Amino acid sequence: MLDRKYILENAAAVKENCLNRGNDSDIDQLVHLENRRRVKMTESQDFNRQANEKSKLIGKAPAEEREALKEQARTLREQKDTAQKEHDALDQQILEIQNRIPNMSHPAAPIGIDDKANLELRKSDCQPREFDFPVLDHVDLGSQLDLFDFEGGARVAGSGFYFLKNDAVLLELALQQYALRLLIDDGFTPVTTPDLATTEILNGTGYIPRGPETQIYSIENSNLNLVATAEITIGGLLAGQTLTAETLPVRICGTSHCFRTEAGAHGKASRGLYRVHQFTKVEMFAFTLPEQSEQMLEHFCELECRLFEGLEIPFRVVDTATGDLGGPAYRKYDLEAWMPGRGTSGEYGEVTSTSNCTDFQARRLNVRYKTKGEKGTRFVHTLNGTAIAISRAMIALLENHQQADGSVNIPEALRPWIGKDRIEP
DSSP, rough: OOOOOHHHHHHHHHHHHHHTTTTTOOOOHHHHHHHHHHHHHHHHHHHHHHHHHHHHHHHSSHHHHHHHHHHHHHHHHHHHHHHHHHHHHHHHHHHHHHHOOOOOOOOOOOOOSSSOEEEEEEEEEEOOOOOOOOOHHHHHHHHTOOOEEEEHHHHHHOTTOOEOTHHHHHHHHHHHHHHHHHHHHTOOEEEEOOOOHHHHHHHHHHHOSSSTTOOBBBBBTTEEEEOOHHHOOOOOOOOTOOOOOOOGGGGEEEEEEOOOOOOTTGGGGGTTEEEEEEEEEEEEEEEOOOGGHHHHHHHHHHHHHHHHHHHTOOOOEEEEOOGOOOTTTTTEEEEEEEEETTTTOEEEEEEEEEEEEHHHHHHHTTTTOOTTOSSOOOOOOEEEEEEHHHHHHHHHHHHHHHHTTTEEEEOOHHHHHHHEEEEEO
């Protein structure tokens, strides 16, 4: 969350940022409530001070005055308690507003209400192919190659679930190995994470685990939720911890299942594997010093580009517009892969993203660092980035590497793990 003092001292800028991000948080109300809270805090402290003064006089006063002094002290403490309760109620109202306020936005982030305002930054050297045969989308390719069973998934768990079959299973495992090997070689610590996290950890990373707008599956009669991304679990890994500045940055890559309700998802672009309720993902995460985070964001983006260059998939990188950032992100880059089976002649579709969340998540999760020789602690910065979201990477791979005979060439980077160079009917 944003620091309350920062909000009060920069109320106009915070209001403008909320407007740019399509957030309706009432900053004026927060300021009003904070002013009242401070009055109640002063009243409580003042009543407490007066009560203590009366109590000190009791032992020194004549016997006939002691009961009156006791009653006065008791009344003052009751007034203190009343003022404290009013203070706490105001503080809770402020916190509820504060929790809904998004992070500030990078000055260079394009301003706009949705992804139509995204700014293209660069394209890959690999350009979209010119096909000399009718292009199939991944659903039709998967049907011909016997790679997916959407009907079976629906019978077992409902629409949006699926079985991977045959070479698609090998392809999923190969994509995980490929991404993890690149990240480990770059210095990341690999982990596998729990598929569940508590509501407090989800709140800490900026996800909404309950309510009508949530994308989270929650476990009934429990404080646990299925995670939408390993960002949640890795971010929560150091909750409540204080690190030393010398150990930063800490970089972790995690593989996990991801579960999302994808409420409202529909349309041809969401067909097949693009918007599903469960998928596997390899996630990058970093805890950094504040001065390291912008450079780390660029490095995460560069790693995502390297991964898709190695898969020989055309892509572009866009600077995400303010209205499409998501609450915790200060700046976010999306990598969009070319998907020849989309639309009438192909379209770009988001396959990964990377975000600098500055101290927004760390403040909620209470992850701090201490610098040797300095008093006090500061909040770290956190960053996350998708290395490979298996389902979407599989779409782009199958569609871009399809051949006229119905087969799909396997990129050279994946062949050691799959053991073949082509998926054939």
